[in-house]
Amino acid sequence: MDTQELFRNEVKKLKGTEFWGIVGGRGTGSVISLSFGEMYPKKISSKNSSLSDAVRNNDPEYSLMVDCPWRIEDGEVVICGSHHSNEVDGPFQSAFERVIGTKVTSVYCNAPAYDMMLGLSNGIFIKIFCSSIGADHQECYSFGTPLGWFSVFFDGQVKVE
Template identity: 30%
Template sequence: MKDWIAHFRAAARGLTVSHAWRGYGSALFLEFGSLTPTTRRDGRPGEPEGELGLMIEWSWRIEDGRSIACGSWSDEALWPSIFARLVGLRVTDISTFGRLPELLLSLEGDLHVASFMTAEGDPAWTLFDRRGGGCIAVGCKSGLLVAE
């Protein structure tokens, strides 16, 4: 069985956060490495995609040193400035924690992005590897890491 976290750790380490954006609701998207433009179904430009990506649907937080800078339940007015702080920072590590695998993305400057599901079901994060023309998506299903 492939160690998907080791795969993403090796692929992401040293890449910069190229784009950070909010999806529907409180979904957080981070794009790493070179960006590729996208087009929505209606023909309008979409958010660019990185070589690698991270999506946390909800229940996330961004830790700054010894405090929580903001999270999915914070005042949304805080988000844009905190998201902007992430852009340009290099990835230092990707790991999981907890009995049900939550994701921790560590960035230079002692900033960390953590998934932290607080509702029933699985942790709601997905890592994307878009290198090589395809896309590998890894997340948590039934408490286990799975690739699609």
């Protein structure tokens, strides 16, 4: 099985998982980290009081570290996106509160670029776009799974560690 096929198979496993953690906002720029599936207790908990208890004390079964443009929307309005202000009590925070605790009901992630769209049980979508203008790196997002970390780059290149 080639890397892209292995990646696609792992991404499909997000369907049905609980979305229990998200990190982003002040101090992270537009980068966000998402946590799904089982929670595995960390050997050493984070001391960062800005994190939820779940994120501070657990590692996820599946995770996404998103460095490229992203958007959270409900099909009618954009709730928040990487282009919004990430200040405390800004749109990031209110959007994050709406998605935590939902389940992933659909996953779309196809060649050639591997943009991703996650449908959530409350009707909200998280969309990830493998593009950027003026980026100084080529990695769009990383996807952590029990098999390892997949990195998705511009133009659909996928690598696994």
